[in-house]
Amino acid sequence: MRALTWTGVNQLSVEDVPEPQLLNDHDVILKITRTTTCGSDLHLLSGYIPFMRAGDVIGHEFMGEVVEVGSGVRNRRVGDRVVVASFVSCGNCWYCRNELYSLCDNSNPNPGITEGLWGQAIGGCLGYSHAVGGYAGSHAEYMRVPFADVGSFVVPDGVPDDRALFASDAASTAFTGVDLGGVQPGDTVAVWGAGAVGQMAARISALVGAEQVVVIDRLPERLEQARTHAGADVIDYSSTDVAAELRERTGGRGPDVCIEAVGMEAHSPGPQGVYDQVKQQLRLQTDRTSAVREAIMACRKGGSVFTLGVFAAMVDKFPLGAVMNKGLTLRGAQVHGPRYIPRLLEWMESGELVTEHLATHVMPLEEAPRGYELFKEKQDGCVRAVFLPHG
Amino acid sequence: MDLDQLISRATGLTTGAGAALLGRLQSVRLPGVGTASAKDDPATAARRWRAVTVLAAPDRLADLPSPLAALGDRVETRVRPAPGDKGTELAARFRGPATDDDLGRLRQALRETKQLVEVGEVLRMDPRPHGERADTPGGRLLDGAVAASRKEGLL
Ligand SMILES: NC(=O)c1ccc[n+]([C@@H]2O[C@H](COP(=O)([O-])OP(=O)(O)OC[C@H]3O[C@@H](n4cnc5c(N)ncnc54)[C@H](O)[C@@H]3O)[C@@H](O)[C@H]2O)c1
Ligand SMILES: [Zn+2]
Ligand SMILES: [Zn+2]
Numbered sequence: 001m002r003a004l005t006w007t008g009v010n011q012l013s014v015e016d017v018p019e020p021q022l023l024n025d026h027d028v029i030l031k032i033t034r035t036t037t038c039g040s041d042l043h044l045l046s047g048y049i050p051f052m053r054a055g056d057v058i059g060h061e062f063m064g065e066v067v068e069v070g071s072g073v074r075n076r077r078v079g080d081r082v083v084v085a086s087f088v089s090c091g092n093c094w095y096c097r098n099e100l101y102s103l104c105d106n107s108n109p110n111p112g113i114t115e116g117l118w119g120q121a122i123g124g125c126l127g128y129s130h131a132v133g134g135y136a137g138s139h140a141e142y143m144r145v146p147f148a149d150v151g152s153f154v155v156p157d158g159v160p161d162d163r164a165l166f167a168s169d170a171a172s173t174a175f176t177g178v179d180l181g182g183v184q185p186g187d188t189v190a191v192w193g194a195g196a197v198g199q200m201a202a203r204i205s206a207l208v209g210a211e212q213v214v215v216i217d218r219l220p221e222r223l224e225q226a227r228t229h230a231g232a233d234v235i236d237y238s239s240t241d242v243a244a245e246l247r248e249r250t251g252g253r254g255p256d257v258c259i260e261a262v263g264m265e266a267h268s269p270g271p272q273g274v275y276d277q278v279k280q281q282l283r284l285q286t287d288r289t290s291a292v293r294e295a296i297m298a299c300r301k302g303g304s305v306f307t308l309g310v311f312a313a314m315v316d317k318f319p320l321g322a323v324m325n326k327g328l329t330l331r332g333a334q335v336h337g338p339r340y341i342p343r344l345l346e347w348m349e350s351g352e353l354v355t356e357h358l359a360t361h362v363m364p365l366e367e368a369p370r371g372y373e374l375f376k377e378k379q380d381g382c383v384r385a386v387f388l389p390h391g
Numbered sequence: 392m393d394l395d396q397l398i399s400r401a402t403g404l405t406t407g408a409g410a411a412l413l414g415r416l417q418s419v420r421l422p423g424v425g426t427a428s429a430k431d432d433p434a435t436a437a438r439r440w441r442a443v444t445v446l447a448a449p450d451r452l453a454d455l456p457s458p459l460a461a462l463g464d465r466v467e468t469r470v471r472p473a474p475g476d477k478g479t480e481l482a483a484r485f486r487g488p489a490t491d492d493d494l495g496r497l498r499q500a501l502r503e504t505k506q507l508v509e510v511g512e513v514l515r516m517d518p519r520p521h522g523e524r525a526d527t528p529g530g531r532l533l534d535g536a537v538a539a540s541r542k543e544g545l546l
Binding site: 001003005007008013015016017018019020021023024025026050051052053054055056057072090091092093094097105106107109110111112113115116119120121130133134135136140144146147 | 444478502512533544545
């Protein structure tokens with residue numbers, strides 16, 4: 001079959017690879033109908049997550065049709081149209097039973113790597129490096145989905161593909177941040193990053209009752225989408241003092257909840273950005289954190305800051321004093337997909353959550369390298385490139 | 392040890408180096424970043440109880456599960472309830488001296504035991520679809536780290 005593989009830093013290619021097989025009783029094989037780029041892939045592409053092997057099939061936000069079912073699978077049938085959580089979860093460990101699905105104890109077959117990096121191993125993620133399992137990803141014609149009863153969800157007939165697709169990762173990630181960040185009715189929420197994750201965080205904040213939502217980015221077309229589709233106020237950080245603007249808009253308090261959806265390659269103008277980039281390239285720090293810093297400084301006293309953006313290891317110039325003295329709650333997580341996907345599909349069916357506008361570029365899988373180029377360089381208004389492995 | 396130093400040293404470019412790199416990841420000291428505590432000497436480390444918490448009642452672990460049983464009498468085990476309804480703590484250690492290889496087998500056995508009890512099977516990964524595996528120094532290093540990762544880690 002054809003699949004998109006990582007072949008080296010900033011290199012991708014579409015190649016012939018063997019088809020996947022059922023390996024465990026709880027697996028299904030999926031025929032992939034839609035699969036899309038995620039900001040997290042950019043960190044892999046640029047080599048900031050150094051656990052990629054040439055030939056690895058990437059991709060973790062996707063949907064498809066079940067074509068084969070393992071003997072231990074109870075709730076999936078051949079022909080089901082499903083959307084699948086990007087992280088793999090066994091459903092039976094203490095973390096899964098407590099709905100902390102991305103922390104699953106049994107889904108990462110390479111626990112030695114992240115135990116060494118972080119003190120404990122997290123769960124496995126599909127198509128996202130050997131540090132989180134080395135699973136083949138979704139940018140392919142077919143894919144093995146382990147623990148399919150836990151991670152796959154039948155899409156209601158009324159939900160079109162280009163909507164359901166984003167329940168897989170972008171919207172469920174956003175929901176993770178909104179929920180565990182503690183957004184309450186009446187809150188003011190600020191979201192850094194107007195990619196698919198940030199836009200979904202803004203919309204879901206409004207759905208759970210936030211009264212005021214502000215989205216921060218520098219790309220005008222993305223800010224426009226956040227305004228139109230999420231009903232958010234927007235700030236262009238390249239021309240505005242974000243903290244001052246947020247103070248002015250919140251009666252001097254600052255936002256109740258700050259959600260960071262930018263990640264380890266955060267861009268920042270001026271000397272801070274140069275400093276971070278140089279240190280990252282010299283490997284003195286592994287991550288650039290300008291958006292997290294700004295969120296911590298802007299957040300109201302006693303408020304909460306949630307990092308959805310992916311960070312790999314060590315950061316520098318971290319305002320711990322502000323976290324401690326302002327009594328902030330700082331939290332982060334990888335996406336707990338199965339906890340949120342059912343609710344997202346309901347909102348998608350009722351029309352309260354629409355995502356079709358995120359799929360700015362839809363193309364055959366053969367053109368995936370070009371799709372990633374557009375997505376990485378944010379060219380031509382690209383928010384997500386969606387690939388169709390079967391045309 | 393400095394991370395860069397470690398990486399450049401391990402770039403002896405074999406899969407063996409990858410396994411070694413992973414084995415030492417837990418003792419990495421970044422410049423200016425460390426922990427205050429002392430580190431175990433290898434003999435103390437080898438004697439520590441290594442434990443996983445299994446979400447199941449203790450009686451599910453009454454008969455020594457097969458991955459651990461395979462290590463025979465050299466290993467002693469301890470089973471006790473975990474506080475806060477978190478299941479059962481299963482700990483094991485070698486009665487006598489143990490090599491790094493022994494400890495690796497013990498880690499893998501504990502992880503597999505937990506999976507067998509909690510989900511009924513051990514996750515299999517191969518064969519999996521992949522493209523051309525170019526033979527590069529970095530690739531060899533990673534292959535070594537991945538091959539060792541079921542046996543490595545802090546457990
Ligand atoms: N936690 C999870 O499980 C999970 C899941 C999916 C994605 N993510 C992460 O979420 C982040 C966003 O994902 P995405 O797909 O929306 O990515 P994306 O690349 O499409 O969007 C990132 C946005 O951040 C903006 N940005 C850059 N620097 C900024 C700054 N200093 N302040 C404000 N905005 C800034 C960029 O202009 C861009 O629009 C990534 O780090 C990704 O890895 C995490
Ligand atoms: Zn993602
Ligand atoms: Zn689990």
